[in-house]
Amino acid sequence: MELMQTRKAQEQIFLPILKQAQIDLAENEVLVLSNRDRDLVMAALENPPEPNEALKGLFR
Numbered sequence: 001m002e003l004m005q006t007r008k009a010q011e012q013i014f015l016p017i018l019k020q021a022q023i024d025l026a027e028n029e030v031l032v033l034s035n036r037d038r039d040l041v042m043a044a045l046e047n048p049p050e051p052n053e054a055l056k057g058l059f060r
Contacts, residue, residue: 033041
């Protein structure tokens with residue numbers, strides 16, 4: 001019984017937070033790309049370029 005009460009309390013706390021987070025992301029994190037830009041992003045994800053010296057330096 002105690003486990004169920006704990007779970008219920010967690011749901012009451014976290015569900016509203018999760019719902020608001022989903023709303024905030026939907027309102028603020030939508031990026032609309034042209035077909036050309038979408039294709040460029042997908043190509044870069046599928047075939048990423050080799051890191052340049054500046055990027056390599058960040059990991060040293």
